[in-house]
Amino acid sequence: MMENERDEQLEARQTFFEKQKLIESARVSFHLLAAVLRNISLYPHDHPILLASAEKFRDHLQKVLTDRREAAFYLVRGELFFETLAIPIDNSFSTSIDLFQDKDIGGVVFKPNIASDEIVRFADMMSSDIVFSSEQESLNVTTAKRGILHIVIHHALLVDRQIGKVIKARERKAADIFRDTIGALKDVVEAVYLEKASSMRKMNTVMQNMVDYVLDNRDALVGLTSIKMYDEYTFAHSVNTAILAVSLGTYLTFKKPQLAALGISALLHDIGKVGIPKEIINKPGKLTEEEWVHVRKHPVAGAIFLSKVPGISKLATVAAFEHHQHGEKAYPVIQGDQKKHPFSQIISLADSYEAITASRIYYSSRIPPDEAMQILIKNRGVTSSLVLLKAFINMMGVFPVGTLLKLDTGEVGLVMHQTADLMRPRVLLLTKFDGSEKETGNIISLVETLDGRYKRSIAGTINPTVAKINVKKYFE
Numbered sequence: 001m002m003e004n005e006r007d008e009q010l011e012a013r014q015t016f017f018e019k020q021k022l023i024e025s026a027r028v029s030f031h032l033l034a035a036v037l038r039n040i041s042l043y044p045h046d047h048p049i050l051l052a053s054a055e056k057f058r059d060h061l062q063k064v065l066t067d068r069r070e071a072a073f074y075l076v077r078g079e080l081f082f083e084t085l086a087i088p089i090d091n092s093f094s095t096s097i098d099l100f101q102d103k104d105i106g107g108v109v110f111k112p113n114i115a116s117d118e119i120v121r122f123a124d125m126m127s128s129d130i131v132f133s134s135e136q137e138s139l140n141v142t143t144a145k146r147g148i149l150h151i152v153i154h155h156a157l158l159v160d161r162q163i164g165k166v167i168k169a170r171e172r173k174a175a176d177i178f179r180d181t182i183g184a185l186k187d188v189v190e191a192v193y194l195e196k197a198s199s200m201r202k203m204n205t206v207m208q209n210m211v212d213y214v215l216d217n218r219d220a221l222v223g224l225t226s227i228k229m230y231d232e233y234t235f236a237h238s239v240n241t242a243i244l245a246v247s248l249g250t251y252l253t254f255k256k257p258q259l260a261a262l263g264i265s266a267l268l269h270d271i272g273k274v275g276i277p278k279e280i281i282n283k284p285g286k287l288t289e290e291e292w293v294h295v296r297k298h299p300v301a302g303a304i305f306l307s308k309v310p311g312i313s314k315l316a317t318v319a320a321f322e323h324h325q326h327g328e329k330a331y332p333v334i335q336g337d338q339k340k341h342p343f344s345q346i347i348s349l350a351d352s353y354e355a356i357t358a359s360r361i362y363y364s365s366r367i368p369p370d371e372a373m374q375i376l377i378k379n380r381g382v383t384s385s386l387v388l389l390k391a392f393i394n395m396m397g398v399f400p401v402g403t404l405l406k407l408d409t410g411e412v413g414l415v416m417h418q419t420a421d422l423m424r425p426r427v428l429l430l431t432k433f434d435g436s437e438k439e440t441g442n443i444i445s446l447v448e449t450l451d452g453r454y455k456r457s458i459a460g461t462i463n464p465t466v467a468k469i470n471v472k473k474y475f476e
């Protein structure tokens with residue numbers, strides 16, 4: 001390995017783990033702040049328990065504040081962020097989050113050299129029935145008057161506007177990555193057709209971008225996989241499979257170079273299909289035995305092709321060869337007991353999920369994501385090991401992005417993001433479910449509570465095709 005390559009790998013690994021460490025540290029800080037906010041209503045202001053909790057929070061905050069000018073927490077639609085990193089919400093902070101929301105506070109920023117008595121005064125202010133202004137200046141006056149000089153609070157409206165912009169920019173970037181990856185894949189396919197030597201340079205670059213993006217924000221890209229591009233299905237299928245495989249890889253904390261190799265292998269797993277006549281690939285109905293003979297050749301054809309491409313991970317060849325090595329209809333048929341490489345198992349899993357959710361594209365119906373998950377669970381232990389399937393379910397959620405949910409309030413919600421709670425994703429609210437539903441533009445979290453109870457819960461799922469709801473338009 002070249003010296004600078006090793007440096008790059010080391011650096012990539014460090015930034016990934018550093019980010020995870022920062023998220024954990026921010027989560028602990030908020031947990032300690034929640035304890036102070038709880039204690040202020042239980043004890044007198046000079047009680048040692050209250051003071052000790054404020055000191056504990058201050059000490060932890062000081063650590064987070066090393067090398068940074070401030071520690072900023074934001075609350076956006078029921079979700080907690082540290083700077084722009086999403087912090088998994090646990091039950092210990094839900095009351096504090098309610099408190100901030102009730103007071104229309106969307107951001108709390110802590111500055112260095114904060115004293116613990118300021119924290120007590122801040123907690124006292126939060127527990128009073130003061131109504132906060134939406135003007136930043138008067139908010140600053142309110143805190144200054146109480147001797148709170150190292151904590152700045154922001155009104156929810158302002159924070160929503162700012163963070164909303166960041167989220168929009170991210171969504172745009174996800175769409176760019178999707179498009180660029182399709183472009184790079186088309187180049188390789190074209191090279192195969194024309195029997196030209198294909199360069200991996202462009203593909204390596206787009207894969208780096210995909211990996212970086214997934215490491216930062218997994219849900220936005222996974223959300224895009226639920227848009228099936230019918231006209232270019234084979235390309236979209238490959239890109240979707242790559243996104244799902246890389247996402248599972250990040251969930252399993254693979255290192256960056258492994259993630260890139262996994263992504264490229266997933267992107268090219270069906271490259272052997274280039275030799276199959278288009279009429280067979282796009283055939284809506286069942287294939288004849290003769291047509292199947294053609295289809296069954298693609299793992300070997302793909303493996304032979306990939307073994308000749310310079311500069312590509314050997315694992316791409318292995319994965320192309322092995323990705324249909326499961327179940328009763330495994331192909332190609334090989335003798336003896338076979339154990340698939342973990343990469344091949346991940347790709348098989350991503351490939352199956354993608355294919356199930358798209359399998360009815362030529363009929364007008366599609367299998368919704370939650371049903372696809374049920375099919376994978378029914379076939380557990382076949383496509384991949386149980387451990388991998390479990391990780392996949394934990395990552396995707398029981399109700400994956402793109403699932404349409406019936407809520408106990410009579411509303412309909414489309415799953416847009418996962419939260420720390422597998423059963424409580426973030427959803428885009430559609431108006432009452434009476435067939436005339438339309439987007440309301442509100443993304444809410446099912447984690448949100450009111451007076452200690454969940455505001456909304458899942459009452460069931462809805463099949464969008466049966467209900468004639470075009471889910472696709474909400475992801476465009």
Ligand SMILES: [Fe+2]
Pocket residue numbers: 269270298323324
């Ligand atoms: Fe395949």
Ligand SMILES: [Fe+2]
Pocket residue numbers: 237241269270351
């Ligand atoms: Fe495939």
